[in-house]
Amino acid sequence: MYAFDFHRPTSVRQAAALLAKAEDAKILAGGHTLLPTMKQRLAAPASLVDLARCDELKGIERKGRSVVIGAMTTHAEVAASDVVREAIPGLAELAELIGDPAVRHRGTIGGSLANNDPAADYPAAALALGATIVTNRRKIEADDYFKGMFETALEEGEIITRVSFPVPAKAAYAKFRNPASRYALAGVFVAKRGSEVRVAVTGAGSDGVFRWGAAEEALRTRFTAKSLDGLSADAGKMNSDIHAGADYRAHLVGVMARRAVQAATAR
Known part of the structure; x- marks a missing residue:
């Protein structure tokens, strides 16, 4: 150092x-x-x-039809929250899958979203749930927030203060983990709210987290895992590295998407 x-x-x-x-x-x-x-x-x-002593950045509460989580709330707190487990159980389960106990008790939701690691879990949840990232200056819709690998809409000196997640009718997350790091080789978060269906993929894309439009269209017709049968992600848009090739990641995206839908419809 x-x-x-x-x-x-x-x-x-x-x-x-x-x-x-x-x-x-x-x-x-x-x-x-x-x-x-x-x-x-x-x-x-x-x-x-x-930011560890900024208490105003911590906490979880239900506000109307949304769950609001302070930026300095840890992964472990999200995973253990009764508010999150009742309103968006898929989000609590996602937090429980992050890293190991040491990581979950220190890492924060705001830090994860600000860093926007292409294999991180929270970006998929924020994008699929249509979250709003609130900073000390403004509110940013998830669709406008993620700009590519490790890139976000945050400006110099801008601080995430909280994240607001609309409560979906159904939602779940499925992740194929790297056995060493527990980062996602491919993770898929699916969410249904009214007639809207959103599917976000992390860990697999060559440009970071993204929405899988073809899967969303299929699931809007019928929200069931069978609707995704025969559907494949575009391998040309997948990341390829020492952990997994593009074709394998494309295959995993389809598998994880079907598992996520199965979990969402089983609740």
Whole structure:
């Protein structure tokens, strides 16, 4: 590691002020991506602004037809929340599948969405559920938020404060995990709300999380796993690396989509 300035504000306002005036500052949420990157000298921010003591960024509550989760709420808290389990059980189950206990008790939903790792789980949930990402400056619809691998609509110094998830009629997540990292080789979140069906894929796409339009169209006709029979994701748009090739990932997307629909209709 190397020398850097460390700041620990107690409010979002203080954090935003520090980001504005501190030299080359980065936000520290859970730290599971940033700190290892710093240790490997792949990133070298001059300042870190730790949000751990900003209590206004924590908590889970039901607001009308939505579940609102504070950005600094941990994966473990989402997984254990009675509010989430009752309203969107698929989201709680997704949080329970993230990493290992150490990761789940430190990592945060806001950190995950801000980082937008192409194999992370929450981006699929946010996109499929039509979530709204709320920052200290504005509200961003999920469809407008994800811009590609590790890229988002967040501007310099912008801080995610909470995420609002509309409660669906049916929803579920299915994930094929890398056995070592537990990141998704392919993960699919499906959600049905009224006549709208959304299917989001993570871990497989060459440009990060994406909606699978062909699956959405098939499921709008009939929300059943059989509606996806014979449907294949485009291998040309899949990622290929040492863990899995594009053709294999395309196959996994179809398998995970059918499993997610089966889980959603079984509730």
